[in-house]
Amino acid sequence: MTIASETVSLEFKETLAIEAKGLTKKFGNFIAVDHIDLEIKTGENFGLLGPNGAGKTTTIRMITGVIKPTEGIVRVFGIDVMRHRKRVLRLIGYMPQRFSLYEDLTVEENLRLYGRLQGLSGNLLEERISNSLDRFYLREFRSRLAGKLSGGTKQRLALAVALVHNPKLLILDEPTAGVDPPLRRMFWEHFRELNKEGKTILVTTHYMDEAENCDRLALMNRGKIIAMGTPKEIKRKAMGGDLIELSVDGEIVPENLPGVISVHEISDERIVLVVDDASLRLPDIVKAVESSGGKVRMAAPVHVSLEEAFIKFMGE
Ligand SMILES: Nc1ncnc2c1ncn2[C@@H]1O[C@H](COP(=O)(O)OP(=O)(O)OP(=O)(O)O)[C@@H](O)[C@H]1O
Ligand SMILES: [Mg+2]
Structure with a gap:
């Protein structure tokens, strides 16, 4: 009976690209990562966000096996990272x-070296190099020293190098830092394509517009995960619900309107309400105001930015 239940739980875990439990890293007395739990599903685009020093890179370095956790476990596609570092490295593309x-190596030499380090050789290696040069528009730079490339081209090469062995999991630590907007867009279009191919992506960024593209996000602060979910869920959690803006002629008791959780903001001009579901409640609220003799001048859902949501969480 035990065997059967173990088989079931193993099967379940294999659908997870990354699984971390109680993952902790101390540097001396300082706790850089403090008992975090993560479950990243295969094919997901998962964003790790947080201010400088939150512990994002330290978390990533434990997942990739570069540093050893002080406590906790981390598995990649069900494989224990500490026990099978080499096997896990082949599955990961790490930027x-x-x-x-x-x-002091050229673009092509960098690709070849990293390809070899990942166990590629012969025709397959040459094919992958050629493919990378085309895919990342690097062919014209193939003979240039990596140290002589512009910032954006270096980032393109770093991404190409991370992908040279066609890994199932991509771990990208601020891939778009110092990259101009058109190239950032190109990177994200590329990430989406990789997701479509079934690859899993764990990415960190300080750009909130990029984070909006992730399937799910975790917000880290001082080594802890303080919020996790889809961008929409995170905004809801931060505000305690959806926001509706209302401008009304006549007397109303906002707290009594349908679906209202709380009053976010109130002035002579407008009321901002927190409701359980904006799209569902908006027509009900308009109806309720009108049936009580009031006149609705304006009623609309309020767009909450991820930035606002994060500031709210950080404030707490
Ligand atoms: N090898 C180390 N020795 C001592 N302290 C370290 C070491 N590596 C990281 N830290 C500390 O751990 C904390 C978390 O650092 P980390 O690099 O993980 O943050 P981060 O979230 O990636 O920040 P950023 O957005 O700036 O990249 C920081 O206070 C950092 O100084
Ligand atoms: Mg970092």
């Missing part, structure tokens, strides 16, 4: 936050 390319 570190700091420049990791060999500056």
Whole structure:
């Protein structure tokens, strides 16, 4: 009986690209990552966000096996990272936050070196190099030293290097730092394509517009995960619900309107309500105001930005 239940739980875990439980890293007395739990599903685009020093890179370095956790466990596709580092490395494409390319090697030589390190050789290696040069518009730079590339082209090469062995899981630590808007867009279009191919992506960024593109997000602060969910869920959690803006002629008791959880803001001009579901409640609220003799001048859902949601969480 035990065997049967173990089989079931193993099968379940294999659908997870990354699983961390109680993952902790201490540097001396300082706790950089403090008992975090993560479950990232295969094929997901998962964003790890948080201010400088929150512990994002340290978390990533434990997932990739670069550093050893002080406590807790981490598995990649069900494989224990600490026990099977080499096996896990083959499954991961890792783009570190700091420049990791060999500056005195050319673009092509960097691709070849990293390809070899990942166990590629012969025709397959050459095919992958050629493919990377085309996919990331690097062919014209193939003979240039990596150290002589512009910032954006270096980032393109770093991404190409991370992908050279066609990994199932991509871990990207601020891939778009110092990258101009058109190239940032190109990167994200590329990430979406990779997701469609079934690859899993764990990405960190300080750009909130990028984070909106993630399937799910975790917000880290001082080594802890303080919020997790889809961008929509995170905004809801931060505000305690959806926001509706209302401008009304006549007397109303906002708290008594349908679906109202609380009053977010009130002035002579407008009322901002927190409701359980904006799209569902908007017509009900308009009806309720009108049936009590009031006149609705304006009623609309309020767009909450991720930035606002995060500031709210950080404030708490
Ligand atoms: N090797 C180390 N020795 C001591 N302290 C470290 C070490 N690595 C990281 N830290 C500390 O751990 C904390 C978390 O650092 P980490 O690099 O994980 O943050 P981050 O969220 O990636 O920040 P950023 O957005 O700036 O990249 C920081 O206070 C950092 O100084
Ligand atoms: Mg970092």
